[in-house]
Amino acid sequence: MTLGRKTALYLAVVVILLWSLLPLVWMLVVALLPADNLNSRPVNLDLSKLDLGGFAARFGDGSFRNAMLHSFIIASATTLACLLIGSLAGYSLARIRFSGKSLFMGAALATQMIPGVILLIPIFLVFRQLGLTDSMLGLVLLYSAFLLPYSIWLLRGFFEEVPIALEQAARLDGCSRVGALFRIIIPVAAPGLAATAIFLYISTWNEFLFALVLTLQNSKTATVALAEIQGQIFGAQDYTALATAAVLVILPPVLIAVLLNRYLVRSLAESAVKG
Amino acid sequence: MSSPPIARRLQRAFDADTRLGLALLAPAALIIGFVLLVPIATALFMAFNSINLQRSPNWTFNGLNNFALIGRDDLALAAIPRSIYFASLTVVLVIVASVGVAIVLNEPFRGRRLVRLLALIPWSVAPLAAGSTWYLLFYYSYGGINAVLYALGIIPEYISWLTDATLAINAAVIGQVWLSIPLASLLILARLQGIPGMLYKAAMVDGATAFQRFRYITLPGLRTTLLIVILITTIISLQTFDLIFALTRGGPALGTVVLNYAIYQRAFVDLRIGYAASLALILFGIVLIASLAVLILTRQRRQAQAYVAVTE
Numbered sequence: 001m002t003l004g005r006k007t008a009l010y011l012a013v014v015v016i017l018l019w020s021l022l023p024l025v026w027m028l029v030v031a032l033l034p035a036d037n038l039n040s041r042p043v044n045l046d047l048s049k050l051d052l053g054g055f056a057a058r059f060g061d062g063s064f065r066n067a068m069l070h071s072f073i074i075a076s077a078t079t080l081a082c083l084l085i086g087s088l089a090g091y092s093l094a095r096i097r098f099s100g101k102s103l104f105m106g107a108a109l110a111t112q113m114i115p116g117v118i119l120l121i122p123i124f125l126v127f128r129q130l131g132l133t134d135s136m137l138g139l140v141l142l143y144s145a146f147l148l149p150y151s152i153w154l155l156r157g158f159f160e161e162v163p164i165a166l167e168q169a170a171r172l173d174g175c176s177r178v179g180a181l182f183r184i185i186i187p188v189a190a191p192g193l194a195a196t197a198i199f200l201y202i203s204t205w206n207e208f209l210f211a212l213v214l215t216l217q218n219s220k221t222a223t224v225a226l227a228e229i230q231g232q233i234f235g236a237q238d239y240t241a242l243a244t245a246a247v248l249v250i251l252p253p254v255l256i257a258v259l260l261n262r263y264l265v266r267s268l269a270e271s272a273v274k275g
Numbered sequence: 276m277s278s279p280p281i282a283r284r285l286q287r288a289f290d291a292d293t294r295l296g297l298a299l300l301a302p303a304a305l306i307i308g309f310v311l312l313v314p315i316a317t318a319l320f321m322a323f324n325s326i327n328l329q330r331s332p333n334w335t336f337n338g339l340n341n342f343a344l345i346g347r348d349d350l351a352l353a354a355i356p357r358s359i360y361f362a363s364l365t366v367v368l369v370i371v372a373s374v375g376v377a378i379v380l381n382e383p384f385r386g387r388r389l390v391r392l393l394a395l396i397p398w399s400v401a402p403l404a405a406g407s408t409w410y411l412l413f414y415y416s417y418g419g420i421n422a423v424l425y426a427l428g429i430i431p432e433y434i435s436w437l438t439d440a441t442l443a444i445n446a447a448v449i450g451q452v453w454l455s456i457p458l459a460s461l462l463i464l465a466r467l468q469g470i471p472g473m474l475y476k477a478a479m480v481d482g483a484t485a486f487q488r489f490r491y492i493t494l495p496g497l498r499t500t501l502l503i504v505i506l507i508t509t510i511i512s513l514q515t516f517d518l519i520f521a522l523t524r525g526g527p528a529l530g531t532v533v534l535n536y537a538i539y540q541r542a543f544v545d546l547r548i549g550y551a552a553s554l555a556l557i558l559f560g561i562v563l564i565a566s567l568a569v570l571i572l573t574r575q576r577r578q579a580q581a582y583v584a585v586t587e
Binding site for chain 2: 009010012013016017019020021022023024026027029030038039041042043085086088089091092093096097098099100101104107108111113114115116117118119120121122123124125126141142144145146148149152177178202205206207208209212213223226227230231233239242243245246249250253254256257258261264265
């Protein structure tokens, strides 16, 4: 590689990194710097006196803490439900011969083309009637339904990759089909399940519109709490509160994506390549 | 005595495998049926009804009246072209930037693994939180963009990016592009890695320039992937809501209300449920037409449907 080409390459890499990360870094700066520094023109980026008071205030805010807890519960429950129900369905589609499979998969995937808001309007009415608004159970049910088609499609692909001889050996040893699923196939396909779980957890944690319409105090999620703080900004002008809340809402998915990157990229790239 | 053919066929249809297969599929089918398919079908009916929430929901069939009302709803009439503008600009910027990012991240350099990982981070950020992130960048007094441009002497005065509707909707596009590039470039990169290096070597032996190699090897190799990325980005950006909710709340003066935002406003703020359902059908129609256009271009329907499933 020539020197000029190498310089251009590294320059491009720096631009990509700045573009990807600078917005988040600036948010951290607003969260940590005293207001006076940010108000001065030109801006005073003296990083020697960072102020953790904003984060302390966030952690002291019971409503925000509860919202983070709700999101944690809802995302965990949705992930588990989709993995379990999705594994059963995925195994059925991958390994059992019967008719109607493509009809099921076609109908399930077709629902993914339909804008979520179409679904939300009747759900809003039904939940009002049934008293299901502002319940974590209601949201878990909704999110599971929304994410199941994708989970099944992914899991079916991962199960198909497991050598059929493994399953046959287990069945010769007297294992039932469902037993083989839980004892052989799921353990062998564990990296695929991990990838699916990461995707499910992040999608659920990040969802906003359904949570905004369907939750109040008892099941308010982290994104809804962040939107409330964002809404107060015009009156309170409390940018530290906004930045610290946003950092805390962003942190869990980013940590998961970074720490479990290996599995994530596998699921995103491979599922797309396999088609 | 042998059983009659019909009975035998029925028996075969409900053999052990079929029973087990259906039983394992049943929980998923029930949830998808009751929580997705039934509400979707209900929404179709709602679009042709006026629904009064004052008493217990009171439906009155009113034919196409809801759709006629759209013609007198300035919020919706402005939101439709705005959504199309928003999605078109987003798609163009995402495609151009993502091809560039993927090509760079496909080159060998020190720390490539780490850079690929860091470049994926915006994908995991909640669209709502991305709205807050870009709010803190574009906002007048605390905005990072004003702070940097002013400190560098590029602008003499702070610019109020979010109080001008034209600037604000384009600010939202930038936020959406930031959110969309990681997945798009990841998919393109995965495809790039599948293009045999031999092709490039052969082309170089034949004296092809860098541009010719891009034009005649890279682009044709990426064709399907690019159309799929276009499809994904179009569907998602036509339905933007969270980002704009955080960034502008539809303002200034409702100048950044996109179609999904208008539906939210009419349904859950104004409680005009039936009317909102008809608007939602319009959104679905736009998404469908845009998707079909891309699908016809790819002529690879099965594959593309699968990709749609990946992204939602």
